[in-house]
Amino acid sequence: MTKLIMWLVLVFLVIFAIRSKIRDAQKRYQQQFRQPPQPQPQPQPQQAPPTYKARAAAQAANDAEVMLQCAHCGIFYPASETVQANGRDYCSAAHAALPSA
Numbered sequence: 455m456t457k458l459i460m461w462l463v464l465v466f467l468v469i470f471a472i473r474s475k476i477r478d479a480q481k482r483y484q485q486q487f488r489q490p491p492q493p494q495p496q497p498q499p500q501q502a503p504p505t506y507k508a509r510a511a512a513q514a515a516n517d518a519e520v521m522l523q524c525a526h527c528g529i530f531y532p533a534s535e536t537v538q539a540n541g542r543d544y545c546s547a548a549h550a551a552l553p554s555a
C-alpha cells in the first residue's frame with residue numbers, strides 16, 4: 455500500500471512539474487510578443503497576441519518553398535531548382551533534354 459501511495463505522489467509531482475513548465479513557456483511567449491504601449495488618448499481594443507499555433511503556421515508558410523511538378527517524370531521539386539525548356543518546367547537538365555511525351 456505504501457508503494458502505491460509513493461507511486462501516486464510521484465505521478466502527481468511529475469504532472470505538476472510539466473504543467474508549471476508549460477505555464478512558464480506560455481508566460482515567456484506572451485511577454486516576448488507583447489506590444490509596447492502606444493501613446494494614444496483613446497483606448498482601442500487590443501488585438502489578442504497570436505497563438506503559438508498561428509505563429510507556427512505563419513512561420514511554416516514563410517519557410518515553405520514553392521514546389522513545381524516536372525513535365526517529364528511528374529515529381530515535385532523546389533522551384534529554385536527548376537530547369538525551363540520550351541516553356542515547361544523540368545526537375546533536371548537531363549529531363550529537359552529528353553523529348554516530351
Ligand SMILES: [Zn+2]
Nearest residue numbers: 524527545549
Ligand atoms: Zn523529371
